[in-house]
Amino acid sequence: MSRLFYLHIVLFFFGIFVPANAIGLDATLPLQMMQDSVYVDTAPIDKREFEDLKDNYDGNEFIYERSVENSGWWTRFKQWLTDFFQSLFDINSDAKAANFTDIALKVFYVVIFLLVVFFIVKAIINKEGTWIFGKSSDKRIIPVTDIENNIYDTDFKALIADAEKENNHRLAIRYYYLWLLKTLSEEEIIDYDVEKTNSDYYLEIENKETKEDFSYTSYLYNYIWYGEFDIDDAQFEKAKKAFTQFLRTLWK
Structure with missing residues (x-):
């Protein structure tokens, strides 16, 4: 066998049979240090009681996790529209369905704006009897x-x-x-x-x-x-x- 193998055997037996105090170490030292580092609070505990706690904190301002039912009508409408588009077009992601809803609403706003402009111009035309670029x-x-x-x-x-x-x-x-x-x-x-x-x-x-x-x-x-x-x-x-x-x- 090699010298390295014999060296491992010697160290193994030496670690088992040699007592800790033989090399100048106190075995109780770590336990004493742990006991000395723990602080025990013996001050009296002031017991407090709260009555009607649930009733005092049941307003909307104390609801931190809101569901669709607790949201406004516009949020509920957008959620309904998102669910509708997700079901209609078989969208497998809630985020994609929400983005599609936002785009659809923007297109709707543009169409409404153009219709309003159209009816305003039409009203002006009917009032004046001609197109604004026509002859006076x-x-x-x-x-x-x-x-x-x-x-x-x-x-x-x-x-x-x-x-x-x-x-x-x-x-x-x-x-x-x-x-x-x-x-x-x-x-x-x-x-x-x-x-x-x-x-x-x-x-x-x-x-x-x-x-x-x-x-x-x-x-x-x-x-x-x-x-x-x-x-x-x-x-x-x-x-x-x-x-x-x-x-x-x-x-x-």
Whole structure:
């Protein structure tokens, strides 16, 4: 065997059979040190009693772990929405479902904002009678439904006179055209209907000359009214002459 092995055997026997006091150590020293380090408090204990402790601390401010039932209505609604999305889209994580709910609510807020802006702009348009970028001359236009639905009770001659006083040529041509439809209907040449187009009326007219006059005046109306082109006095007088001559042929 090696010397190292014999050395281990010697140390083993030496540690078992040699007493502690043989090397100058006191075996009771660690126990005495432990006993001396422990402090014993012998002061009298003042016993305290608390009555109605639960009743005094049952308010909402003392609830530190809140459940959904103890939260506000908005928190409960978001939790319900989160559970709904999680079930609907089979989301396996509560955090992902909560993030999806936050995104959905943000999209909802944006849509509501856009709708509010839309209705505000629409209210402004209806009040002014035109789009905010439209021509200021259209602001006094009578709503289409008020005229076209009551075409037989409308005094177009008076309306045209008012439009000409204000140099509103486009509006005057519009009244001339509606006056023309009224006259054609009264003469039983066309069957007037608000939903019909110029092409519909053109196909109903049987007389060739009347067809040609109607086609020309319809062209003038579409160009001036729907095209929103500014026309000078000379152009207006030319268009006005075409309408008045056509009306005179119908009154014969």
